[in-house]
Amino acid sequence: MNIFDNLEHHANAQELLAIIALFHQRGWSPATSTNYSFRNPQPFHHTYTISKSGIDKSRFTIKDLMLIDEFGKPLPSYQGIRPSAETLLHTVVYDNSPETRAILHTHSPVSTIFSMIYKDEKVVKITGFEVLKALKNITTHEQTFELPIFANSQDMPALSEEIDQYYAKNPDMSAFLLVGHGIYAWGNSMTEAKRYVEALDFLMDCMLKLRLYKN
Ligand SMILES: [Zn+2]
Numbered sequence: 099m100n101i102f103d104n105l106e107h108h109a110n111a112q113e114l115l116a117i118i119a120l121f122h123q124r125g126w127s128p129a130t131s132t133n134y135s136f137r138n139p140q141p142f143h144h145t146y147t148i149s150k151s152g153i154d155k156s157r158f159t160i161k162d163l164m165l166i167d168e169f170g171k172p173l174p175s176y177q178g179i180r181p182s183a184e185t186l187l188h189t190v191v192y193d194n195s196p197e198t199r200a201i202l203h204t205h206s207p208v209s210t211i212f213s214m215i216y217k218d219e220k221v222v223k224i225t226g227f228e229v230l231k232a233l234k235n236i237t238t239h240e241q242t243f244e245l246p247i248f249a250n251s252q253d254m255p256a257l258s259e260e261i262d263q264y265y266a267k268n269p270d271m272s273a274f275l276l277v278g279h280g281i282y283a284w285g286n287s288m289t290e291a292k293r294y295v296e297a298l299d300f301l302m303d304c305m306l307k308l309r310l311y312k313n
Pocket residue numbers: 131132133184203205279280
C-alpha cells in the first residue's frame with residue numbers, strides 16, 4: 099500500500115504544506131533552507147515523512163515530501179533521493195519521545211539573531227510573558243521556560259548525539275536553538291508544534307526588543 103493513499107497521512111501532509119507556505123510568507127525559510135517532518139500514522143509509526151533536501155519553500159508541494167525509516171534512511175521507493183541534510187536532528191527527537199508527531203524547523207531572523215546573542219548562556223530562561231502559556235507544561239506567565247541552545251555544526255551524527263544526551267536528562271524539552279542557525283520545535287500534533295514555533299518566535303522577538311530599549 100502507498101502511504102500517500104492513507105487518509106490520515108494525506109491530512110497530515112496537507113496540514114504540513116499549509117504550515118510550510120505560511121512560514122515562508124513570514125520570511126522564516128530563506129534560500130531553500132529549513133526542514134519539516136511528521137510521524138507516519140499506524141501501522142507505519144516507525145517511519146517518518148520529511149522534506150527533501152534543497153527545495154525552495156515558496157513552491158513546496160506534496161511531491162517534495164519523502165519517507166525515511168527510524169534511522170533517517172530513505173525508504174526503498176526513495177532510494178537515491180536526499181532527505182533534509184538535518185534528518186538526524188529529527189530522528190533523535192522522535193527516538194526520545196514516542197508521542198511526538200511533528201517537528202518544525204525555521205531559520206527565522208529572530209531565532210537566528212537570538213541564538214547568537216545568547217549563545218554563551220546555552221540555555222535561555224523566558225519568564226513574565228502571557229504567551230508563555232502556549233508552551234509545554236506552562237500554565238501561568240510567572241513560570242519559566244528553558245530554551246536550550248546548542249552550537250551549530252555540519253557534523254550531524256555528533257550534533258544529534260549531543261542533543262540525544264541533553265534530551266535524556268531533560269525529557270520535557272520541546273524546542274531548541276542552534277547558534278546562528280534557527281529553531282527546532284515539536285509537539286504531539288502538527289498544531290501543537292506550530293503553536294510552539296510561533297510562541298517562541300514571538301517571545302524571542304519581545305526579549306530582543308526589550309534589550310534594545312534597555313540599552
Ligand atoms: Zn536548518
